[in-house]
Amino acid sequence: MRRSRINALINEAKDLFAAAGFKLPPFAYWTPEHWKSKGHEADEIRKNALGWDVTDFGSRDFDRIGLLLFTIRNGNYHHPDEYPKPYAEKIMVVKENQVTPYHFHWKKQEDIINRGGGELVLELYRSTTDEQLSSESFSVSIDGVQEKCRPGERVVLKPGESICLEPFVYHKFYGSPGKGTVVVGEVSAVNDDKTDNRFLDAPGRFPEIEEDAPAVHLLCNEYPPA
Numbered sequence: 001m002r003r004s005r006i007n008a009l010i011n012e013a014k015d016l017f018a019a020a021g022f023k024l025p026p027f028a029y030w031t032p033e034h035w036k037s038k039g040h041e042a043d044e045i046r047k048n049a050l051g052w053d054v055t056d057f058g059s060r061d062f063d064r065i066g067l068l069l070f071t072i073r074n075g076n077y078h079h080p081d082e083y084p085k086p087y088a089e090k091i092m093v094v095k096e097n098q099v100t101p102y103h104f105h106w107k108k109q110e111d112i113i114n115r116g117g118g119e120l121v122l123e124l125y126r127s128t129t130d131e132q133l134s135s136e137s138f139s140v141s142i143d144g145v146q147e148k149c150r151p152g153e154r155v156v157l158k159p160g161e162s163i164c165l166e167p168f169v170y171h172k173f174y175g176s177p178g179k180g181t182v183v184v185g186e187v188s189a190v191n192d193d194k195t196d197n198r199f200l201d202a203p204g205r206f207p208e209i210e211e212d213a214p215a216v217h218l219l220c221n222e223y224p225p226a
């Protein structure tokens with residue numbers, strides 16, 4: 001992805017969140033220059049990958065396969081004594097027909113919430129023991145109600161609705177065509193994108209970046225050390 005495109009997407013997201021009345025924390029607006037002055041007092045942001053995250057999952061086609069996220073808070077599986085939070089929270093932007101590809105988490109349980117805008121479509125499967133798509137039905141909790149789910153079933157979340165996804169549930173999601181961009185929330189157990197993502201066929205979690213412009217904000221995997 002080009003840095004200029006990442007900059008534009010982040011600025012677009014800031015405007016979208018502001019229009020929805022969703023306030024981001026102060027570090028969302030730190031520039032690379034701000035980061036040069038930050039010492040160990042900002043290590044929770046660094047080590048727990050808080051902040052901006054823009055990915056095309058290695059597709060080189062962000063509009064078709066991609067996602068913009070902002071991680072607001074997070075614990076750390078690898079340093080639980082230092083960062084004991086057992087939870088995480090994200091806010092995301094999902095555009096019409098923009099796919100986050102099939103994946104599950106070995107550890108993380110999460111609620112995916114439609115915070116506003118269009119409709120969010122999820123397609124779901126249980127994982128087999130060899131981590132492929134299962135042909136078995138299973139149950140999911142949708143706003144506190146247990147629903148039977150067939151393999152590959154589409155679940156559509158309208159604004160205010162949510163689904164709880166347990167570990168080993170493959171899911172992909174995208175904005176319903178013709179309904180507009182979706183502001184999506186996630187409340188979960190600790191998030192670890194380096195060791196707790198099992199993608200079915202996506203080439204990668206973080207994008208290769210072409211530096212064609214200075215960064216407006218650093219991504220969560222780009223912070224300089226203290």
